Amino acid sequence: MARTTSPGGRKQTITLTDNSTGKTVEFPLLKGRLGPKVIDIRNLYGATGYFTYDPGYTSTGSTESAITFIDGDKGVLLHRGYSIEELAEKSDYMEVCYLLLNGELPNRAQKREFEHTITMHTMVHEQLNYFFRGFRRDAHPMAIMCGVVGALSAFYHDSTDIGDPHQRMIASYRLIAKMPTIAAMAYKFSIGQPFMYPRNDLKYAENFLYMMFGVPCEEFQVNPVLAKAMDRIFILHADHEQNASTSTVRLAGSTGANPFACIAAGIASLWGPAHGGANEAVLQMLGEIGHTKNIKSYLARVKDRNDPTMLMGFGHRVYKNYDPRAKVLQKACHAVLKELKIKNDPLLDLAMELEHIAVNDDYFIERKLYPNVDFYSGIILKAMGFPTSMFTVLFAVARTVGWVAQWSELIEDPVQKIGRPRQLYIGKGRRKFVPLSKRK
Numbered sequence: 001m002a003r004t005t006s007p008g009g010r011k012q013t014i015t016l017t018d019n020s021t022g023k024t025v026e027f028p029l030l031k032g033r034l035g036p037k038v039i040d041i042r043n044l045y046g047a048t049g050y051f052t053y054d055p056g057y058t059s060t061g062s063t064e065s066a067i068t069f070i071d072g073d074k075g076v077l078l079h080r081g082y083s084i085e086e087l088a089e090k091s092d093y094m095e096v097c098y099l100l101l102n103g104e105l106p107n108r109a110q111k112r113e114f115e116h117t118i119t120m121h122t123m124v125h126e127q128l129n130y131f132f133r134g135f136r137r138d139a140h141p142m143a144i145m146c147g148v149v150g151a152l153s154a155f156y157h158d159s160t161d162i163g164d165p166h167q168r169m170i171a172s173y174r175l176i177a178k179m180p181t182i183a184a185m186a187y188k189f190s191i192g193q194p195f196m197y198p199r200n201d202l203k204y205a206e207n208f209l210y211m212m213f214g215v216p217c218e219e220f221q222v223n224p225v226l227a228k229a230m231d232r233i234f235i236l237h238a239d240h241e242q243n244a245s246t247s248t249v250r251l252a253g254s255t256g257a258n259p260f261a262c263i264a265a266g267i268a269s270l271w272g273p274a275h276g277g278a279n280e281a282v283l284q285m286l287g288e289i290g291h292t293k294n295i296k297s298y299l300a301r302v303k304d305r306n307d308p309t310m311l312m313g314f315g316h317r318v319y320k321n322y323d324p325r326a327k328v329l330q331k332a333c334h335a336v337l338k339e340l341k342i343k344n345d346p347l348l349d350l351a352m353e354l355e356h357i358a359v360n361d362d363y364f365i366e367r368k369l370y371p372n373v374d375f376y377s378g379i380i381l382k383a384m385g386f387p388t389s390m391f392t393v394l395f396a397v398a399r400t401v402g403w404v405a406q407w408s409e410l411i412e413d414p415v416q417k418i419g420r421p422r423q424l425y426i427g428k429g430r431r432k433f434v435p436l437s438k439r440k
Contacts, residue, residue: 094114122180141390153260176401179400249266259404322370336384
């Protein structure tokens with residue numbers, strides 16, 4: 001098909017010409033506030049009889065959104081127009097949650113009311129304690145999260161009507177508030193310790209650390225430096241545009257499923273090692289390298305096309321520049337290690353040297369492979385005492401607000417309809433059925 005654009009001064013369109021028939025069809029050319037122009041192909045099949053073929057949706061926009069913008073070439077991440085660097089430096093997670101949900105930063109009164117509302121929803125239904133007993137002791141915390149979050153719809157019937165704006169709001173608040181509680185319960189269950197109830201006098205990140213590492217038999221003081229680092233990690237993972245798990249939440253939401261089921265679907269998608277499990281893979285990679293003297297030989301294996309070895313924590317589906325979140329986490333990593341008096345951490349030294357060598361290597365420069373957010377998050381979480389099985393759980397806790405905001409936007413969008421991708425069929429053509437007795 002040949003393509004031409006209409007001249008300036010008129011509504012822009014793209015004309016597609018079928019070279020086999022000579023038929024031409026015009027399609028609108030849409031322009032968002034930021035980012036590339038988009039060809040509106042909603043009527044493509046009806047007008048031409050053709051579908052598009054785009055495995056992984058690398059060139060397909062599935063929705064309009066006003067929440068998050070990413071410029072992968074420039075390494076830019078904006079939430080409602082605010083840069084992730086500024087939000088991580090000057091804001092806190094509750095403020096970012098309010099921003100993602102409502103579109104604007106809160107004033108003092110709004111923030112105070114929002115924090116109070118979230119705090120009042122942090123406890124979970126007491127019968128959920130018995131629900132946990134149905135899992136094996138060695139169950140992965142992400143498996144528990146999927147089950148428990150999906151089951152919330154059986155406990156909170158008063159917030160499952162997606163057509164009621166008030167119920168949608170209550171469901172959103174409940175999910176954001178209860179996710180740290182459920183995550184901590186999943187961890188406590190896996191190690192055989194009693195559940196810790198949330199405390200109303202603690203802030204969001206502080207409360208999570210308290211429920212994770214506190215025990216009933218003694219007082220637990222939350223380290224403010226670690227709480228700040230936890231809060232920053234939550235901010236950096238709050239939303240990331242139409243990634244795999246967010247797209248999963250939106251796809252489930254397009255069917256009219258209740259919000260708890262939609263978020264459970266997002267958790268299941270996040271569990272994949274190519275998505276939320278990458279920071280755990282970074283630690284495994286560093287453990288395999290073992291020492292800075294082995295970095296060059298490891299990178300040689302990465303460059304070998306016949307070797308399956310991969311450089312984990314580098315490169316990104318969207319970013320073709322340094323992930324802005326990685327820069328923030330690099331600073332936070334040093335702060336945590338200093339607070340914990342970890343002066344010479346072999347893991348961090350190895351990670352820093354690996355980064356230095358890789359970002360100055362022509363092979364990785366040409367392929368635009370730079371450190372992403374997963375490269376440092378695993379090191380920080382390990383230093384703070386989190387087992388690797390909890391890394392993706394923490395990702396889910398932080399990302400819940402993004403999922404909820406994206407889900408709400410979907411429900412309120414009159415243009416959206418049930419998601420139904422098409423396919424390029426490559427199987428057998430129509431065949432006649434052969435009775436079993438006549439088959440060879």
